[in-house]
Amino acid sequence: MELDLRNKVVVITGAARGIGAVIAQRFAAEGARVVAFDLAFPDPAEGVGVEDGQGEELPVEQVVCNVADPESVQAAVDEVAGRHGTIDVLVNNAGINVEGAVADIEWARWKACMDVNVGGVFLMSQAVAPLMQAAGGGRIINAASFAAIVPSVASAAYSASKSAVVQLTRVLASELGPWDITVNAYAPGMVPTAMNGFAEMPTEAQDRLLDTLSLRRWETPDDVANLLIFLASDQASYITGTLLDVSGGKLATQIPSRAYGR
Numbered sequence: 439m440e441l442d443l444r445n446k447v448v449v450i451t452g453a454a455r456g457i458g459a460v461i462a463q464r465f466a467a468e469g470a471r472v473v474a475f476d477l478a479f480p481d482p483a484e485g486v487g488v489e490d491g492q493g494e495e496l497p498v499e500q501v502v503c504n505v506a507d508p509e510s511v512q513a514a515v516d517e518v519a520g521r522h523g524t525i526d527v528l529v530n531n532a533g534i535n536v537e538g539a540v541a542d543i544e545w546a547r548w549k550a551c552m553d554v555n556v557g558g559v560f561l562m563s564q565a566v567a568p569l570m571q572a573a574g575g576g577r578i579i580n581a582a583s584f585a586a587i588v589p590s591v592a593s594a595a596y597s598a599s600k601s602a603v604v605q606l607t608r609v610l611a612s613e614l615g616p617w618d619i620t621v622n623a624y625a626p627g628m629v630p631t632a633m634n635g636f637a638e639m640p641t642e643a644q645d646r647l648l649d650t651l652s653l654r655r656w657e658t659p660d661d662v663a664n665l666l667i668f669l670a671s672d673q674a675s676y677i678t679g680t681l682l683d684v685s686g687g688k689l690a691t692q693i694p695s696r697a698y699g700r
């Protein structure tokens with residue numbers, strides 16, 4: 439199956455590091471014109487993403503943008519539209535994790551989580567949709583989380599924000615369907631990044647988490663990218679309004695570790 443993304447204009451938010459940086463490189467490897475949005479970008483000498491098979495970092499444009507700020511979002515989207523004429527694919531990857539029990543969490547931290555995780559998807563989609571409507575098609579792909587399906591203790595802000603992303607996705611899908619714009623959300627499980635520090639946990643703690651997975655290995659950003667590249671392609675043109683679970687079977691069964699004799 440040919441997933442042809444050549445010359446598609448792809449905007450990926452939160453793409454200075456983590457999953458977003460890898461997604462950006464993977465879309466670039468498919469021949470897309472990729473623009474990364476983030477609050478700031480590391481020194482180019484440090485590199486921002488993964489390398490392709492040739493050892494080269496692929497070109498990705500960088501635009502400073504705070505997805506929680508309406509003016510910043512509009513200015514960044516206008517900049518891309520000015521440069522490329524349109525935006526074919528929007529990946530709303532930017533997100534923050536705010537931990538804390540409901541009894542303890544401060545209002546400002548709760549609000550920051552909502553502003554970035556849900557507000558960012560709302561503002562970005564609102565700013566980009568007119569370009570896609572004018573073009574008669576497009577793809578919006580939103581980072582939810584496994585936490586939108588099953589939350590954990592002390593994840594009220596994060597889980598609620600990601601559940602809201604799922605409902606926002608469904609509403610956007612219905613409102614933008616008439617223009618052939620598909621809108622989907624995806625739920626990664628556990629990708630070790632700076633957001634969660636999984637890889638730095640003691641072995642026993644890592645084992646406890648891995649024991650919740652049918653596939654019993656950490657997820658990689660490439661596992662996520664594989665899904666997103668498909669969702670962005672013409673082959674996914676009849677998929678909209680869904681939440682796609684890309685979590686390696688996290689809690690798909692009650693005790694998946696039994697299959698590993700654990």
Ligand SMILES: NC(=O)c1ccc[n+]([C@@H]2O[C@H](COP(=O)([O-])OP(=O)(O)OC[C@H]3O[C@@H](n4cnc5c(N)ncnc54)[C@H](O)[C@@H]3O)[C@@H](O)[C@H]2O)c1
Nearest residue numbers: 452455456457504505531532533581583626628629631633
């Ligand atoms: N890592 C996981 O296991 C996991 C699991 C489920 C869902 N997710 C989701 O995947 C996405 C990426 O996660 P990650 O692990 O790569 O996180 P990360 O913290 O490594 O990267 C997030 C990026 O978003 C950027 N960002 C934060 N606030 C922003 C703002 N206001 N405007 C623009 N950019 C902003 C950060 O600067 C950073 O570059 C997030 O939405 C996260 O909730 C991650």
